[in-house]
Amino acid sequence: MKLKKIVKTLSLTALFVFSGQHMSAQDILAKQAPIDKKMKVVDTLIINQLLEREYSGLPAEELYADWDNVYAHRATQLPDQYRIDLRDFCMPTPSRVITSNFGARWGRQHKGLDIKVYTGDTIRSAFSGVVRMVKYEARGYGKYIVIRHDNGLETIYGHLSKQIVRENQRVKAGDVIGLGGSTGRSTGSHLHFETRLCGVALNPAVLFDFRAQDVTGDFYVYNKRSYDRDAAEATRLRGVQGNGNYNPADVHSTATAQNRNAGNSKSQKAIASATTRKVHKVKSGETLYRIASKYGVSVEELRKLNRLGKNASIRPGQLIRYS
Numbered sequence: 142m143k144l145k146k147i148v149k150t151l152s153l154t155a156l157f158v159f160s161g162q163h164m165s166a167q168d169i170l171a172k173q174a175p176i177d178k179k180m181k182v183v184d185t186l187i188i189n190q191l192l193e194r195e196y197s198g199l200p201a202e203e204l205y206a207d208w209d210n211v212y213a214h215r216a217t218q219l220p221d222q223y224r225i226d227l228r229d230f231c232m233p234t235p236s237r238v239i240t241s242n243f244g245a246r247w248g249r250q251h252k253g254l255d256i257k258v259y260t261g262d263t264i265r266s267a268f269s270g271v272v273r274m275v276k277y278e279a280r281g282y283g284k285y286i287v288i289r290h291d292n293g294l295e296t297i298y299g300h301l302s303k304q305i306v307r308e309n310q311r312v313k314a315g316d317v318i319g320l321g322g323s324t325g326r327s328t329g330s331h332l333h334f335e336t337r338l339c340g341v342a343l344n345p346a347v348l349f350d351f352r353a354q355d356v357t358g359d360f361y362v363y364n365k366r367s368y369d370r371d372a373a374e375a376t377r378l379r380g381v382q383g384n385g386n387y388n389p390a391d392v393h394s395t396a397t398a399q400n401r402n403a404g405n406s407k408s409q410k411a412i413a414s415a416t417t418r419k420v421h422k423v424k425s426g427e428t429l430y431r432i433a434s435k436y437g438v439s440v441e442e443l444r445k446l447n448r449l450g451k452n453a454s455i456r457p458g459q460l461i462r463y464s
Contacts, residue, residue, distance in 0.1 A: 201270075204293050204339055210274050210308055213287055213297060216340040223338065223363045226292040227348060227356040231315035233267050233298065234258050234332055235460065236392045237352045241331075242380050243344040243372070252342040253297065253335035256351060257392050258321035260302050260330045266312045267296050267336075267349075275304050282333065283325020286318055294348075295340075299333035300324050338363060346375035352382065390419050393460055419464040425457045436463040 206217070234256055241255035258264070270290035277284050282299035286306065289295045302322025306312060323330040336345045347368075348361050357375075364371075421432055429449075433440045443449070446462045455461065 201289055201291065201293050205289070208273065208289075210276075213274060213276070213278075213282065213285070214295070214335075214337055214340045214342070219339045219341050219363070219365065221365050223293065225294060225338070225348070225361045225363060226359070227361055228359050229292070229314050230268055230356050231265050232349070232351070232354050233265050233296070233334055234262060234321070235354065236262070236332075237354065237382075238387050238391050239351055239379070239381050240385075242376050243342075243346060244376065253299070253333050254345045254351070256332045256334055257387055258330060258332045259392065260320070260322045262321035262393075263317055264298055264301065264319045264321055264332060266314055266316045266318050268292055268294065269313045270311075272306045272308055272310045272312060272318070275306060275308050278325055281326055283327060284319070284322065285325075285333075288312065288318070293338060294343075295337045297333070297335035297337065299335075300327045300331060302330075343368075344372040344375055346379040347371050350379050352379060389422075393420050393422055420460045420462050423455050423457055423459045423461055427455070427457075429455060429461075432461055432463065438463055 204220075204223075236256050236258050238257035239254055240257050241251060243254055244251060266288055268288075268290040270288045272286060273289045273295070274285070274287035276282075276287075282297070284301040284304050285297060285299040286301065286304055287295060287297050298319060300321075300323055301319040302324060303320040304318070305320070306316075306318045312318060321330055321332055327333075334345055336343050336348055343363070348357060349355075350357055419436075421436070423432070429440050429443050433443050443461060443463060444451070444453070446464075449455075
């Protein structure tokens with residue numbers, strides 16, 4: 142009888158132990174489930190990022206050994222020759238007025254172009270890429286942005302009044318990244334625009350024709366031997382213009398070049414065409430009817446000139462061509 146009682150006690154004890162272990166296992170599984178779910182999401186994001194990098198085939202991966210948010214530019218070894226794809230582009234500003242060239246200036250090297258813009262003017266990403274830096278430098282660039290592009294270039298946008306993007310943000314060509322201004326070491330509102338390859342400044346004029354609002358071709362082949370000659374010729378063709386008395390139509394222009402890839406002579410034709418075009422910057426509360434009345438044209442003509450549909454709306458800051 143006593144033995145029977147002992148066996149019964151042991152059996153009950155074992156049952157409780159095993160039951161307890163089972164419950165603990167269930168608890169562990171229950172707690173683990175949300176973790177597994179989160180890890181699955183993280184794994185998916187990582188896999189997607191890796192796939193995106195693998196299939197995007199970024200030339201920048203071959204050119205740059207690191208990615209940092211410390212230096213706006215740090216020169217590394219340039220390849221002897223490198224082809225830069227310029228087809229996916231957007232002019233960073235519609236302004237056609239260059240106020241300062243690339244090269245020697247006031248006893249020092251000016252590493253970019255100064256483009257006349259007004260405070261608050263829209264500044265756009267020149268190509269698709271990833272924002273590497275969004276910083277402020279009181280004695281230099283002021284508020285500036287550095288973007289590393291898929292084509293291997295890095296572009297720098299200086300003296301902004303406002304930065305709209307954040308570091309490590311993916312942007313497309315034409316995305317708004319900031320507003321023009323005069324912050325930092327600046328004597329007046331303008332965009333300081335740099336184009337760099339492996340941290341080395343290239344004359345933006347070999348790539349961009351601001352007067353024609355176009356790139357200089359589908360591709361630019363950087364070649365160590367011929368670059369200095371290319372840069373000098375680009376400055377001669379597309380250098381400083383005007384005497385400081387800027388026509389708003391020159392600064393706020395919607396002109397785009399015609400006959401791309403037709404050689405350097407294309408610029409002259411585009412400039413002649415662009416100078417006949419006049420634009421209006423939309424103010425808050427303005428309508429197409431008010432703009433049409435102001436310039437003595439019809440609403441239908443405005444729609445046609447600006448390719449606006451019948452129900453299309455306009456927004457403050459938008460440029461409307463009226464001639």
